[in-house]
Amino acid sequence: MAKTSTSTGALRLVGLTRHFDDFVAVAGIDLEVPAGSFFALLGPSGCGKTTTLRMVAGLEEPTAGRIYLGADDITATRAYQRRVNTVFQSYALFPHLNVLDNVGFGLRQLKVADWKQRSMEALELVQLAERARQRPRQLSGGMQQRVALARAIVNRPEVLLLDEPLGALDLKLRREMQIELKRIQQEVGITFIHVTHDQEEAMTMADTVAVMNAGRLEQVGEPAQLYDRPATAFVASFLGQSNLLPLEGFSDPGGEFVTAHAHGNGLVVERAQLPEGMPLDGGFAEGAPSVHLGIRPEKLRILSPEDAPSANRLGGTVTDASFTGVATTYLVAMPWGQELTVTRPNDGSLRARPGDAVVLGWDPHQSFVVSEAL
């Protein structure tokens, strides 16, 4: 099989689109995955992430758009012609072949002479060498998952696709496999594209996370960047929890900060965080996308009299306090009815009780602004 290729494991999607009859599963995605990275495609179920993955694997044909592997346009090639391998969600191990023959399947198709030796090495990498002669159904779920991984990486593909590979495992095993996967990726240096709906999994494992929603990419970036500076309200609430305050407008006093207006309160916001083209002359135009100020629950503080005066202050009443060990989570009702979530570490600082009137404050560098319909 001729597999002359100039590519290096970098993947580029251009306007990738997939329709199923009237349903738009993937609505024109542009994405670049650098070679050798651990890339996570994150989104709720039905957002089109698995369809995207299957188009890269060649198991689904795009309605429009191109797929490039390195410099090669692979859009028209068939699955078996692509140097891309997949770890399937159901593992898809061949039940009629033993573990070794499963792992060696791809190498034998590629006519690799020492397929046996290489397969054993791959099995050693996933610590299953002693199970080589067993049938897949004799193995536990976690072991089957590792065989599926070995079967894919043994071919040294340019890109390895993982379709929710940890979804069927229990929590403890999943944590172990997350660490294991990361170790293996660093060892083999192949580009990993990992599809998941588990935001914690995506953030722990990947160098770069792309968040998908309703067939579109919402934001691509490093986990910390996505968390601290979400670009959309969807990202802000899908990745962790957010308090989103609806804003009525901005005014510009000049300098590093601008003032945001929310229910009669002037809140200080870093100018650098504002989306481009945001009007700074009072209220927003009729019918413009809604704009929110976002603050993560752990960035909110309950101010006590001896605290330094804070630039941002919102008064409210505690309606609920739940103690979770390392922290306490409060619900604080604002005068306009919205409840804000506040998470405070149990470090001996002030504790509030339901019914208490409190003042919340936060560092203007720790908030973010998102604009669009919720």
Add this chain to the structure above:
Amino acid sequence: MAFAHPIGAARPARATRRRGYFVPVLLLTPAMLWLTVFFVVPTISLASQSLQTGDIDNGYTFTWNFQTYADALSRYWPHFVRSFGYAALATVGTLLLGYPLAWFIAHRAGRFKNTLLVLVVAPFFTNFLIRTLAWQIILTDSGPVNGFFRATGLINVLEAVGLTSNDSLLFSPFAVVSGLVYNFLPFMVLPLYASLERLDSRLLDAAGDLYANGWHTFWRVIWPLSLPGVVSGTLLTFIPAAGDYINSKLLGNTQTVMIGQVIDAQFLRVLDYPTAAALSFILMAAIIVLVGIYVRIAGTEELV
């Protein structure tokens, strides 16, 4: 068949759309041709035959002669009733015998599971006529089975309901139904086994936990879940049993003649082709109607 596409989108659509048009047609053609030429056409030819008049020496002409149907029905309706009655009895019998056996094999046989399954099927390899003839030996008047039935008085019960007469088991309705039960039992046991084996034993434990007693567990949990097996098993028994005449001929008497025997005689001995064809057609239509009603009641759409 112009819009064929693979289920589950296994391959890129562009490559299969054109091939998908030819492949299923190509794969289906030989089998469908066979079924059309040798099943559909003969059925039509049978329908046509049943409406013809004439005789074997002077040839037949097609005359829309529905009178044949009326005559055939008025003469042979007892045979139809008897055939469906025996088939129904035999179906109930195979179900009553097959259920415990299928349950035993599926859940209590341990490592003998496969051996028992093989033993259920293995008699098929001995010709069924030979095995049916063996029942003549087993049920004979001087044999131990007959002796047991007489000693326990069971034979009086059978005689009271008209299944036997003269203290004899052989050559009676009882023998015919027993033969049918015996011959079609494997067709009941195998689908029952298939659906009972799939039952999760944890499910039964769960039913036990809910304070269900044995009967309740069976009626509320096991029976509904085994319905697909029950439906295919009863169909596989009832349909061939209704048309069978080997058992009634080898184990019955002149009062147990079933409709299959009549059709066979009309075709091969009396050579009254229109009557024979009409009888065949009535039998087939009756079975299709009964099966249709049954399947509708049982609520299983996926027959095959």
Add this chain to the structure above:
Amino acid sequence: MAWLRRNLVVIAGLLVMAYILLPNLVVTVFSFNKPSGRYNYQWNEFSLDAWLNPCASAGMCEALGLSLWVAVVSSLVATVIGTAAAFALGRYRFRGRAATNLLVFFPMATPEVVMGSSLLTLFVAMGVPSGQGTILIAHILFTLSFVITTVKARVASLDPSLEQAAADLYARPSQTFWRVTFPLVAPGIGAGALLAFALSFDDYIVTNFNAGATTVTFPMYVWGAAQRGTPVQINVIGTVMFVGALAIVGIAQAIGARRRKVAQ
């Protein structure tokens, strides 16, 4: 009493098993009989005559040979064209699929006597002489639906991700078929073929309609014998077929068990 209640189903199961096997036991026992008359229905005295001269009964071994030949040829043809159809029905969605499924189901819902007689009317109308050819046509017909149903179930239960995995692992469609699809469907094809063989070998009613005057299959021979007098050799053949089937399955299982043991 509690023991009895717990094991009631086991006892009932074993009794039904005995009911299924009893006629075979009788057939075997009476294969060692030396009947006093033409019928082998009464135990007379022990004899090995029939076992030593299995073909002594005129025409029986020829009939057996014909039945085996018909069963092999018809099950082979039915398996090949039935498997192809099963793949189409289990794999593809197309217009007329429901009607096709119905066409497959109807022959199974048709009593043998109706199928046999309707085929006969066709052959008579077309002037086709009855004989081996018509027997083969009939046997392929009534085994075909069973093969299609058996194989289709297997094809439909195949996990599509397995074939996708093969394509993902560089197997072209033909390689995917032979290295993944076919081995996984093979047990279904084997079961279908075996069923077709058994149904064909055992058939009397349809065959009797379409065999003509001079062609005699084994079941037809037995039927004829039942009217004229039953040679003990019939029981010998019945016993050999039964024990042979058990032996083949036993050997196959023993080989399978050994292979599994080696694998561990």
